[in-house]
Amino acid sequence: xxxxxxxxxxxxxxxxxxxxxxxxxxxxxxxxxxxxxxxxxxxxxxxxxxxxxxxxxxxxxxxxxxxxxxxxxxxxxxxxxxxxxxxxxxxxxxxxxxxxxxxxxxxxxxxxxxxxxxxxxxxxxxxxxxxxxxxxxxxxxxxxxxxxxxxxxxxxxxxxxxxxx
Numbered sequence: 001x002x003x004x005x006x007x008x009x010x011x012x013x014x015x016x017x018x019x020x021x022x023x024x025x026x027x028x029x030x031x032x033x034x035x036x037x038x039x040x041x042x043x044x045x046x047x048x049x050x051x052x053x054x055x056x057x058x059x060x061x062x063x064x065x066x067x068x069x070x071x072x073x074x075x076x077x078x079x080x081x082x083x084x085x086x087x088x089x090x091x092x093x094x095x096x097x098x099x100x101x102x103x104x105x106x107x108x109x110x111x112x113x114x115x116x117x118x119x120x121x122x123x124x125x126x127x128x129x130x131x132x133x134x135x136x137x138x139x140x141x142x143x144x145x146x147x148x149x150x151x152x153x154x155x156x157x158x159x160x161x162x163x164x165x
Contacts, residue, residue: 072135113148
């Protein structure tokens with residue numbers, strides 16, 4: 001049985017907070033950190049409810065598992081400007097690349113520019129280039145992050161997924 005209420009107080013002002021969101025394990029954290037974890041979880045839940053499709057190929061959650069991608073990896077800030085909803089395949093293509101689909105066609109690798117273009121298209125209100133620069137701790141993101149056209153493979157996937165919806 002899962003306990004939702006905090007357990008008894010531990011040493012040094014710490015308490016056992018029950019199961020942490022998305023991890024499924026018990027941990028000893030401070031009250032301040034426990035509140036931050038709950039707030040981050042609420043922020044991610046709201047973001048996931050609003051964006052229920054992959055920003056690259058438009059696959060819905062019925063067709064593929066969707067994940068939240070942090071555009072600026074180092075600090076994993078759950079600021080809306082830093083979040084993008086991707087399916088597991090597009091997320092893997094960004095981080096790993098070089099995979100093939102079921103028919104044996106090679107799936108094009110996704111780069112930073114594709115991610116920025118998808119964020120600008122999928123979430124224009126949440127797109128903030130200045131905030132992304134701040135999260136990366138740079139003055140500008142440079143040519144590496146310039147918008148790039150989404151590859152034709154993913155545009156064909158969009159057509160397929162929009163017909164299926």
